[in-house]
Amino acid sequence: MGAFILRTAIAVPNQVESSAITADKIGKSVEWVCKRTGVAERHVAKIDDQIENLAAVAAHRALCGETPEALINASVSTRQLLPDLSVFIQRALGFDGVPCFSVNANCLSFLVALKLAHGLIASGTYRSILLVSAEFASRARNYAKPESAALLGDGAGSALISYSPDKNQSMPFFMHTWSDGAEATEIRSGGLHRHPSDPRTTDRDYLFSMNGPELFKLGNRKAVPAIKEFLHTENVEPNQIDVVIPHQASRPAIDVLLRIGFREDQIVSVIDRYGNCVAASIPIALAHAEAEGRLKPGKKIFFVGTAAGFSVGGALWTWLTLD
Amino acid sequence: MGAFILRTAIAVPNQVESSAITADKIGKSVEWVCKRTGVAERHVAKIDDQIENLAAVAAHRALCGETPEALINASVSTRQLLPDLSVFIQRALGFDGVPCFSVNANCLSFLVALKLAHGLIASGTYRSILLVSAEFASRARNYAKPESAALLGDGAGSALISYSPDKNQSMPFFMHTWSDGAEATEIRSGGLHRHPSDPRTTDRDYLFSMNGPELFKLGNRKAVPAIKEFLHTENVEPNQIDVVIPHQASRPAIDVLLRIGFREDQIVSVIDRYGNCVAASIPIALAHAEAEGRLKPGKKIFFVGTAAGFSVGGALWTWLTLD
Numbered sequence: 001m002g003a004f005i006l007r008t009a010i011a012v013p014n015q016v017e018s019s020a021i022t023a024d025k026i027g028k029s030v031e032w033v034c035k036r037t038g039v040a041e042r043h044v045a046k047i048d049d050q051i052e053n054l055a056a057v058a059a060h061r062a063l064c065g066e067t068p069e070a071l072i073n074a075s076v077s078t079r080q081l082l083p084d085l086s087v088f089i090q091r092a093l094g095f096d097g098v099p100c101f102s103v104n105a106n107c108l109s110f111l112v113a114l115k116l117a118h119g120l121i122a123s124g125t126y127r128s129i130l131l132v133s134a135e136f137a138s139r140a141r142n143y144a145k146p147e148s149a150a151l152l153g154d155g156a157g158s159a160l161i162s163y164s165p166d167k168n169q170s171m172p173f174f175m176h177t178w179s180d181g182a183e184a185t186e187i188r189s190g191g192l193h194r195h196p197s198d199p200r201t202t203d204r205d206y207l208f209s210m211n212g213p214e215l216f217k218l219g220n221r222k223a224v225p226a227i228k229e230f231l232h233t234e235n236v237e238p239n240q241i242d243v244v245i246p247h248q249a250s251r252p253a254i255d256v257l258l259r260i261g262f263r264e265d266q267i268v269s270v271i272d273r274y275g276n277c278v279a280a281s282i283p284i285a286l287a288h289a290e291a292e293g294r295l296k297p298g299k300k301i302f303f304v305g306t307a308a309g310f311s312v313g314g315a316l317w318t319w320l321t322l323d
Numbered sequence: 324m325g326a327f328i329l330r331t332a333i334a335v336p337n338q339v340e341s342s343a344i345t346a347d348k349i350g351k352s353v354e355w356v357c358k359r360t361g362v363a364e365r366h367v368a369k370i371d372d373q374i375e376n377l378a379a380v381a382a383h384r385a386l387c388g389e390t391p392e393a394l395i396n397a398s399v400s401t402r403q404l405l406p407d408l409s410v411f412i413q414r415a416l417g418f419d420g421v422p423c424f425s426v427n428a429n430c431l432s433f434l435v436a437l438k439l440a441h442g443l444i445a446s447g448t449y450r451s452i453l454l455v456s457a458e459f460a461s462r463a464r465n466y467a468k469p470e471s472a473a474l475l476g477d478g479a480g481s482a483l484i485s486y487s488p489d490k491n492q493s494m495p496f497f498m499h500t501w502s503d504g505a506e507a508t509e510i511r512s513g514g515l516h517r518h519p520s521d522p523r524t525t526d527r528d529y530l531f532s533m534n535g536p537e538l539f540k541l542g543n544r545k546a547v548p549a550i551k552e553f554l555h556t557e558n559v560e561p562n563q564i565d566v567v568i569p570h571q572a573s574r575p576a577i578d579v580l581l582r583i584g585f586r587e588d589q590i591v592s593v594i595d596r597y598g599n600c601v602a603a604s605i606p607i608a609l610a611h612a613e614a615e616g617r618l619k620p621g622k623k624i625f626f627v628g629t630a631a632g633f634s635v636g637g638a639l640w641t642w643l644t645l646d
Binding site: 104134 | 346373393399400401402403404405406407409410411413414418420421422423424425426427428429433438439441442443445446459462463475493494496497502503505510511512514515516517518519528606609634636
């Protein structure tokens with residue numbers, strides 16, 4: 001049994017925050033924000049918005065009336081410790097009875113979930129699986145940390161993965177995690193470590209913390225060679241790829257792909273419009289590429305990205321459609 | 324490529340809390356605790372214990388010196404929002420570079436992760452995957468809620484899943500989620516919903532909340548028929564199963580399997596010694612069964628359980644060993 005991506009979709013909160021407004025909040029100039037991050041604007045959820053509702057809007061758009069046989073939430077943002085967010089997304093969709101669970105590989109969650117969904121469909125377990133990533137990253141912005149606060153945005157991306165009885169494709173995949181970089185990107189609260197009952201816990205522990213120079217070093221020394229090695233192992237040259245769907249970490253991070261040999265016109269970049277939407281960045285970029293008509297049958301896609309961990313991962317995918 | 328469980332292991336905190344002590348904390352008698360829950364004692368982590376270290380001990384025992392190609396954390400307990408717990412477990416194990424991520428299906432996390440690992444091995448993506456579930460459920464005990472506070476315990480279970488070039492097995496699997504039961508088992512904090520910055524948030528939101536009568540109703544009306552239907556679809560009679568590995572929700576919950584047609588001697592119950600260890604209960608019960616010599620080559624295993632969601636799930640598995 002083969003798996004293919006039947007439809008993709010995006011949902012974002014209505015409220016748009018331009019980088020002029022963000023620059024004010026973090027005490028920097030618009031030029032500083034645009035040069036450092038490449039973000040011109042980002043969507044920001046209102047305080048009463050519920051993440052499961054945004055996820056459900058993206059999911060509805062990808063489903064076009066279908067009910068999937070299973071639902072996988074692939075987000076870092078979560079509603080509560082128990083039950084996991086997938087349950088609340090499933091409820092917002094009204095899919096009572098549909099099995100659901102969550103996959104968390106930080107900013108690579110969607111990519112890992114796609115790999116897992118591919119396996120579940122290939123094994124005949126399910127014929128259709130809805131993947132959805134939804135993030136309210138703006139809630140964790142620390143205005144005293146201009147670089148990350150300028151980057152983060154809110155949004156959701158979704159994809160309906162479907163089986164194909166006749167079209168089969170493998171999904172070459174790689175991932176590495178170098179956990180000496182675990183503290184390079186953190187939200188320290190939300191679990192046992194900086195629990196609200198722990199007197200050491202401060203308000204900063206609820207916010208995003210990022211060590212930019214450390215991430216830059218990890219990216220260059222570890223992620224870049226790993227990406228090159230994967231392409232070499234798979235015997236793929238950058239110019240054989242039609243569309244690169246990268247995690248939208250930042251404009252400079254996306255530009256690292258140019259040094260690996262990809263051309264600007266191969267790379268889907270939506271960082272200017274959405275910012276870094278954590279795990280939702282990859283499906284948002286994918287849905288954009290589809291909406292722009294860049295994903296035609298037979299096109300070779302390279303998903304790639306880094307994540308908190310520090311991790312790097314990627315996969316090759318051939319775009320197929322229902323005849 | 325076939326997948327089999329090469330080794331299993333358990334790790335628990337040293338500190339044992341007898342039901343006499345628990346009964347005191349919740350203002351009930353020992354008899355009440357034992358009759359309602361079936362728990363005689365549970366292990367309880369000390370306040371400075373780190374969950375990733377307990378997970379690493381269980382993992383080390385299952386690995387016996389091997390380094391897996393990937394690591395999946397299948398726990399509800401988490402260290403922090405970002406990065407996910409798998410990163411910290413990988414670091415505690417010293418497996419720098421090994422890819423890792425988390426799967427959360429509440430108390431069914433281990434079962435879902437086993438299904439996903441089976442797919443990753445069957446597709447040739449990895450030849451060995453370490454699964455680990457670790458829970459510090461005692462940290463969320465609400466002593467004003469005697470029933471759940473009496474149930475919960477701490478522990479970790481682990482399994483090394485390995486490939487077999489010649490032994491192939493499918494893994495018949497089912498899961499349903501009825502999200503109208505989402506509030507029947509909850510920890511409301513840890514995410515966006517009852518955030519520490521929200522004035523509505525109280526200390527109770529950091530603790531476990533369970534609606535026993537509602538769970539009993541969901542179990543009888545929804546879980547039991549779904550389990551029967553799965554066995555019927557797979558053309559399996561209860562007496563054709565050698566070993567049932569249930570989630571250790573409570574002694575009365577495990578006894579529901581008797582009404583489905585399983586015999587006491589088929590069912591692995593360790594609820595008396597460990598309590599309900601959330602997602603770690605299934606791998607702990609599995610490791611117990613292996614240590615007791617109940618899992619011989621060719622034995623038919625039925626994993627089954629309910630979870631916050633409200634979900635039910637199960638899978639058939641044939642025990643294989645390295646020749």
